[in-house]
Amino acid sequence: MTCALVLSTGAAQAQTVKIALDSAADMENSGPYVWVHTFGQYLQEHGFEVEEFERGALGGEAERLDQVQQGLLEISSSDTKGVAALAPVLTPMTLPFVFPGIEAMDRALASGILDDANAAATVEGVRILGFSTLGGPVGIFNTQRTINSAADMAGLRMRALDEAQIAIYGLWGTTGTIVAWDEVPNALQTGIADGYVNPPLVPILFGHTGFIRYFTDARISIGTRTVIASEDWYQSLSNEQRQIVGEAAAAATAASRAWHATRSAELQMLRDNGIEVTELSEEAWNEFRTLSMPVYSMVPMPEGTMDRWFAAIAE
Structure with missing residues (x-):
């Protein structure tokens, strides 16, 4: 069709x-x-x-x-x-x-x-x-609680795209489970997964606002x-x-x-759909970033790739 x-x-x-x-x-x-x-x-x-x-x-x-x-x-x-x-x-x-x-x-x-x-x-x-x-930077969605720091992730089981994402969750002190995107609504509703990382607009676009309750604007990456x-x-x-x-x-x-x-209004859109929005303090953001950095050496890529990207970004 x-x-x-x-x-x-x-x-x-x-x-x-x-x-x-x-x-x-x-x-x-x-x-x-x-x-x-x-x-x-x-x-x-x-x-x-x-x-x-x-x-x-x-x-x-x-x-x-x-x-x-x-x-x-x-x-x-x-x-x-x-x-x-x-x-x-x-x-x-x-x-x-x-x-x-x-x-x-x-x-x-x-x-x-x-x-x-x-x-x-x-x-x-x-x-x-x-x-x-x-849309806006990738953050943390979940069905259970407010996330103000990495310590708040403990006990959550997050939907993962692959093993690399599971490794990132491990660095944050929590666990992940691989779930195909089309199966995410069922996983969230049955407790197979408690959340996922995605840009702010995703639960609105895909109809997840009925069971997603919390969003942390962690500025993880650009989706x-x-x-x-x-x-x-x-x-x-x-x-x-x-x-x-x-x-x-x-x-x-x-x-x-x-x-x-134009996406600055997305956080308010989440609030309008009943999702509690938390913005990380700079201290908490730096904590997540520091915890995440070992993953750069866990993922296969040509030697020097990360240095090349960081150099180009800094120019």
Whole structure:
């Protein structure tokens, strides 16, 4: 089943550009949709035919990545961690307390890191077009209690994406359990998991406000999604068409960053939905950051990658 929106023109390309969404088609609240929709509109205005497929219509994360690699799907808004497995130089984007803000992340990517990531990813059939954001900085959601310090995490079992995230929870003095995203509502309601880390808007977008009760604005990281294209599709384009794709990606990134700048109201949105919001003191924030730093050496990545990112951020 596809979204109702189909973008097309009389000068459309012979093949429809399929875009796999990863969230609701909501230009107000979904940062990933702002990116891909702006991208699709630009393509449409320059002669491409574009079709958006709603979340899940073309499979889960692994299925969509596989389809992109095989050239069966042109564009996907995908999990950054999954893309980083193909281009390990992007691994710091998935780690806690690396970026002081979105500008620092973009500055590091533009320093040559994105070029190196694409050199690795294109060999695997994937071209990285850009990164959307999920809203304000990632914080800690849970169903049980207010979190003012790392000590308050004790006894909570947090939903984890993978073993690396479980390791981070261990450094914070708590435990994690791997739960697929589609299973999170059931896990939270049955006590399989007591919470998760995500940007502020996530429980609102995914309907979790009925059982999430607490949010700590821990400023852990910047939640991102990576927009990828099939390298087979990209190589089939003319030079003029590739230029249009590049311009579309630049327009989409600009729209994404403009949207990101409007997210200061998200904490109030949580409060309006019955979620208690706690902002960490600087002392507590530094405690979490110090506790988290050993994870940098636990995660496989090319030697010197963390130093390279920190140097680019500092410039």
